[in-house]
Every structure is written in structure tokens, then in C-alpha cells.
Amino acid sequence: MNPTGNLHDRAAAALRRCGASAPALDGAHTVTSPIDGSELARLHPARAADVDATVAAASAAFGHWRQVPAPMRGRLVRRLGDLLGEHKSDLAELVTLEAGKIPSEALGEVQEMIDICEFAVGLSRQLYGRTMPSERPGHRLMETWHPLGVVAVISAFNFPVAVWSWNTAIALVCGDPVVWKPSEKTPLTALACHALLERAAGDVGAPAGLHHVLVGDAAVGEALVDDPRVALVSATGSIRMGRIVAPRVAARFGRCLLELGGNNGAIVGPSADLDLAVRAVVFAAAGTAGQRCTTLRRLIAHRSVVDELTERIAKAYSGLRVGDPFDDGVLVGPLIDGRAHAAMRTALERAELDGGILVTGGDAVEVPGDGVYVRPAVVRMPAQTDVVREETFAPILYVLTYDGFDEAIALHNGVPQGLSSSIFTTDQREAERFLAASDCGIANVNIGTSGAEIGGAFGGEKETGGGRESGSDSWKAYMRRATNTINYSDDLPLAQGVEFG
Template identity: 75%
Template sequence: MNLPDPSALAERAHSALARCGAEWPTGNLTARTPITGTEIRTLEQHSADDVNGAVAAAHDAFGDWRTVPAPIRGAVVRQLGRLLSEHKTDLAELVTLEAGKISSEALGEVQEMIDICEFAVGLSRQLYGRTMPSERPGHRLMETWHPIGVVGVISAFNFPVAVWSWNTAIALVCGDTVVWKPSETTPLTALACHTLLRRALADCDAPRGVHQLVIGGRDVGAALVDNPQVALVSATGSVRMGREVAPRVAARFGRSLLELGGNNGAVVTPSADLDLAVRGIVFSAAGTAGQRCTSLRRLIVHESIADELVARISAAYAQLQVGNPFDDGVLVGPLINDAAFEAMQSALTAAQSSGGTVVCGGERVGDTGCYVRPALVRMPKQSEIMHTETFAPILYVVTYNEFDDAIALHNAVPQGLSSSIFTLDQREAERFLAADGSDCGIANVNIGTSGAEIGGAFGGEKDTGGGRESGSDAWKAYMRRATNTINYSDQLPLAQGVEFG
């Protein structure tokens, strides 16, 4: 495997940051690249006191920002979108360097930021409330939506910029201010995006304090979660992390928006177009080296087609080129670190202990970085290891006979993010989307589990946390609702016919 010189990667990162105008003091936080497992540069990280200062500054800025008309707030997001487009290549290069995504996926992630900016600009003129009929003559009922305050965003390494943009673009047009804590694994992408947003704010004469960046580990995240001036904590990460965040935010009566584990499944029925299914399955399972929250991890296949489908997937896996994500033709880049590889090996061992057979993959590639071939595992039944999400490219295959059994197998895990079914039978497709079908927040027909568009609300149920980000009416999570009663008569009738006096 041909990997670049580590010093060349460091230089690429420095150049991309410089083109974005980013500057940050050096310190004791080391930014590494999974491409070679080596250091890119060091950065200064924040303390808990720094976090509280950033929240205070954002809270002060909120006092002015909330009174700016929403379409004017949208102009800031429009300018951010322009700057993201201008620096699309630079940002994608940083995503590849820090997260290990192949170039097309990195460019796609930056495009997702541009798309959500366009969505949010339109939303800035559509923060609608309802008008309802009153039971009292001469009265009108209506609802209005107002900014909620400071939004704390905690993002994960696997989508280092897209998830931030989902939250930030929507929060800004809603009139909120933002404090962002990125993964300490991907601080450089965060620094570049923060710099571009600060520039957009300055270009539009908006307060600089509207957006704050805090870099550090769990202590920095804890300070953000516990700060009473943070009205909403939007956190993306593991179920373990969510179980810590949710009660701490609730204890101070704050709001939380959680995007946690996936462990997604797909059902393949006898009527499925297998050519289509194989393409959707392979990208969903092996794309981003299996490190998406929407990655496909469980395949539930009708027993009549299981052997053929497994053979086709195995053949497709054999053609996947694993290596330097900057190289043309490479489809699978590195895992984020050695811990991810060790978790993958532990999961494969557990699967084999439960009677599973590794059809292909699972072995490490090369001795630099953390590259691995996607694994395909045939399981006799859905065992305990399949109920646990492993953030690595493992695809478990189990079979079913009756369609009801397929639904039961699919829904038997604690997580409920994304799901799909491959079928040409309309009844099966509609059943999968019905109330007694998939229990996930995302349910697809004849496409894989990954690759969500920004127009729809993104999020899941059960251990996934229940939050919704991005499109549809997800904006309501970032605002507070007020119900208003207006009496335009000269009488004062009481509701429910109550008489007093």
C-alpha cells in the first residue's frame, strides 16, 4: 500500500488551514491523521473555565441576535454557504486528513454543509406559527416561535463538519447562538469552519460572539453540558455518551437533542432486484470504513436467496480497494485509530464464538495506519454481538422464512436509527413503512441505510436518542413556542363557560 510521507500530510493540512484564514495557538492537543497514524500539528485546548467564558459570550450576544429579523439572520447563513463553496476543496482535504474519508465522501460532506445553508436561508422566511379558532367570541388564538438561547453542539469524528452545520445553520436563523465542541480527533476541520463562519458574521456586521469554538476532551464537553446558560445541548456520539449527557441536562431542566447509536438493518426479500441490492448494501456497509452512524451492520435475507446474495457481496468486497483515501480508485480508507480495529477484532471473535462464520474480510492491510478489509459474517441466528454496534465495517447476515420474522429480527435490537428493505413487492414495502414495520426514525425502500438528504429530518428512536436534526420541521427543537390569546372585543368571557363575578 502506497502511503504519503507524514510530513507531506502535515503540510497539506497547514496549507488548507491557511487558505481558510485559520490561526490557532499551538498547545498540548495533538491532531493526528489516520492515513498514517502520525501527528499533523498541535493546538491549544480549552479548560472548563474557558468553556464557561465562551458560553457567557454567546449568551451576551444572544441578547442582540434574537432581535435581528430572521431573514437578516439568514443572510449570514447565505454568506457562510458562499464561503463554504469557495473553500470546498480545502475543507474536504481537511476532512480526509483528519477523518480518513475518501475524497468523494469528503467533498460530499462539505456539499452537505452548503445544502443545509441553502435550506436554512429559505427557512428564515418560514418560521411559521398557527392561528387557531377561539371558543370565546371576539378572541383569537395564535402561536409564535422565539429563539431558545445558547445551543451547545457536541459533534463526533465521523462527520466532523456536516453535523455541526445541520445544527448551526438552523440555530442561527432561529435566532440562537452556538458554542461548538468538536471531537478532539478532528479539531482542524472545526477550526477551519469556525474561521469561515466568523468571517461570514463580520461580512454581515453581525456580532462575533454569535459563534464560539471550544476544543478539548471530556472535561470540556462536561462543562458545556452542565452550564445552565446552555438552553439546548445537541450531542452526537455513542449511547454511553448519551446516557451521561441526557440526565445531566435534564437535571437543570435544559433540553437535549441526541443522535446516538445506529446498528442498522436491511431486509432483502425474494422479489428484490439483487443487482440493485448489492450496490446499496456494499456502499452502506463498507463506505466510510463502516464508521457512519447509518452504516449497514445487519442483513436479514430470505433463506431462498441468502447463498446467492452472500456470494455476490463477497465478490464485490473482493474488488474494494483499501488504502490511501487521497488515491483514485480507493473506496475504503482507514479506521480512525487502533482502538477501532481492536473493537472490530473483538466483535468478530464474539461472532465466531456464537457460531458465526467469517465469509471474508476482517484482516488488517499494511503496517502503517489502521486499514482493514470489510468483513462479511454469516450468523446462524441474531446473537448478542449483533445487538451491539461496532463502529467498523462488519456486516452480519442472518436468514428468515416468514416476513413477520424478518420484521421481528430487524426491530429486536436496542437501536433505531436507519433501516431499509429491498423488495419489488408493494405490500412488503408498505408494511415495512407502516406502524408495525420498521421501528427506526429512517426507513428506506430499495436504497441502503446511509446517505440521508438534508430535506428530511434526521434521527432515530430507542437508544438512538429520539432527536431530529436537519430538514423538515427539525427547526422547532431550536425554538420555544408561545401560545397567545388576543381579545379584540370589549367583553371578557372566560374559557369553558366559567363565570366569576
């Protein structure tokens, strides 16, 4: 047993070790821990005037930072990665305090930050353009990439630091300052990260004003979305939020990078290794108390294996310890708040009305304090009804049955969201057909839907928003492309053979 103790004091101590000021206790914005509902801080939220001044400062910094060679910009991110490694346990503790993740998951999230810094440092020497053959003699045709401008990052509570780092490490090496609006539920992690980044900037002599944090409500986010000086808005959140953000940014011809809802499905074929599938499904569906965008929410199992598979998953669920994430042996921590619990109860009621059968879980777990704890639920469904097609941000796994592979693909793709997907099979043809047919941004074989690595581009299609963050060529979202034609001849031939003489 590792007693929680005074959570406010623990948060304050972790912040101080990261170089941030102790959390205020006299502001209008109250930060509470989902672990027991206790108060962590009362912060002073940003106002509209603060947003204007912050974006102005970031815009001024852009004028300097864009002139710094990209490999030199990489020095800042390298130093940030070093500091994140030094303060890994402090940041992980803040993630657990604010988001309720179990320590191993919190440490994993901070490791993602370190990993993306390493990736971005290498990227700082690989912002490659292309040289293309010109149809005109004595001419060279090429493309070059240039810093874009101020990047606004609007992040969600469930990954309070990793998603920020995916954007910020890449944006900084691309030459862009960052203004970060963290979730109102997890601002302390943002203050700690900001302090470490400022220290890194001082250590390498980077210009001031490259990074800013704005703590506040939706009005702060709206001000960033509408500001024409913000070149790119990278927003993570609900589909409803994306429907608001996208047209407003488009109206001013800005750029959007959206990471929205996920209603992720996994197909389990008749040839699947069920031992492997059960382990993967349990982590993907119950990890982080079902509060990942990549959480497995729909299990589409072949009729020949569905009964055994469901029984084995239910048995595994019965061994999951739910409780205070700081307690030894706990694998499922709290829901973020009572609203999440209410949404879960409503979804389970709707599933029952649709003919669903609750196999296990769904009940509340009593834990000292005012946190909200539930047992992850498994529900057998007769069909993919409306409630199954909607994302409920809670640990509910709907089990569906199929007979033919085409039916499985139709069920899998028959939702509005398109983030992550997987199949469990030892049939190579099935695996290849699935990779070609899945309409998601992420498609896996014999692993779950969650646990993406930073080397690949992260994001989804359809109502997930189409954005890509982290690895591969996601960096292109943070830069602008120019096509250049250079005439090194003494003549002036026109393209397509046009004569104008």
C-alpha cells in the same frame, strides 16, 4: 497514485486558505491523522475557565441576535454557504486528513454543509406558527416561535463538519448562538469552519460572539452540559455518552437533542432486484470503513436469496481497494484508531464463538505508516446474538436468514437502536408493511441505510436518542413556542364557559 506527502503541511495550507491560523505545534492536545498516524498539530485545549467565558460571550450575543429579524439572520447563513462553496476542496482535504474519508465522501460531506445552508436560508422566512379558532367571541388564539438561547453542539469524528452545519445553520436562523465542541480527533476542521463563519459574520455585519469553538476533552463537554446558560445541548456520539448527557441536562431542565448509536438493518425479500441490492449494500456497509452512524450492520435476507446475495456481496468486497484515501482508486480508508480495530477483532471473535462463519474480510491491510486498515468483513450468523445486537463501529456486516416476513420484522426491530433501516423488494405490500413496522427514525425502500438528504429530518428512536436534525420541522428544537390569546372585544368571556362574577 497521489502521494500523501507531508500531512501537517497540507493541513496547515488548507487552514490558511480558509482564513484560520496554522495549527500550533506546542500545545498539550495532539492531533494525528488516521491515514498514517502522523502528527497534524498540537493545540492548546480549553480549560473550565474558558468554557465559562465562552458561554458568557455567547449569551451576550444572544441578546442582540434574537432581536434581528429572521430573514436578516438568513443573510449570515447565505454568506456562510457561499464561503463553504468557495472552500469546498480545502474543507474536504481537512476531512480526509483528520477523519480518513476518501475524497469523494469528504466532498460529499462538505456539500451537505452547502445544502443545509440553502435550506436554512429558505427557512428563515418560514418559521411559521399557527392561528387556531378560539371558543370565545372576539378572541384570536395563535402560537408564535421565538429564539431559544445558546446552543451547544458536541460532534463526533466520523462527520466532523456536516453534523455541525445541520445544527448551526438552523440555530443561527432561529436566533441562537452556537458553542461547538468538536471531537478531539477532528478539531482542525472545526477551526476552519469557525474562520469561515466569522468571515461571513463580518461580511454581513452580524454581531460578534455568535459562534465559538472549544477544543478539549470530555471535561469541556461536561461543562457545557452542566451550564444552565446553555439552552440546548445537541450531542452526537455513543449511547454511553447519551446516558451521561441526558440526565444531566434534564436535571437543570435544559433541552437535549441526541444522535446516538445505530445498528442498522436491511431486509432483502424474495422479489428483490439483487443487482440494485448488492450495490446499495456494499456502499452502506463498507463506505467510510463502516464508521457511519447509518452504516449497514445487519443484512436480513430471505432464505431463497441469501446464498446468492452473500456470494455476490463477497465478490464485490474482493474488489474494494483498501488503503491511503488520497490514492487513486481507494474506496475504503483507515479506521480512526487502534481502539476501533481492537473492537472489530473482539466482535469477530465473539461472532465466531456464537457460530458465525466469516465469509470474507476482517484481516488487516499493510499500508505505509501507522494507520490502521482492515478489509470489510461479512459474517453469516445462525441467529441474532448479543454481538449482533450491539453496534461495533467498524466494517462488519452480519448476514441473517428469514423465512416469513413477520420473522424478518422481528429480527429487524430486535435491537436496542433505532436509527436507519431499509428493505429491498418489488412487492408493494411488503414495502408498505415495512414502512409501517420499522421502528427506526429512517425507513427506506430499495436504497441503503446511509446517504440521507438534508431535506428530511435525521434521527432515530429507542437508544438512538429521539433527536431530529437537519430538514423538515427539526428547526422547532432550536426555538421556544408561545401560545398567545388576543382579546379584541369589549367583553371578558372565560374559557370553558366558567362564570366568575
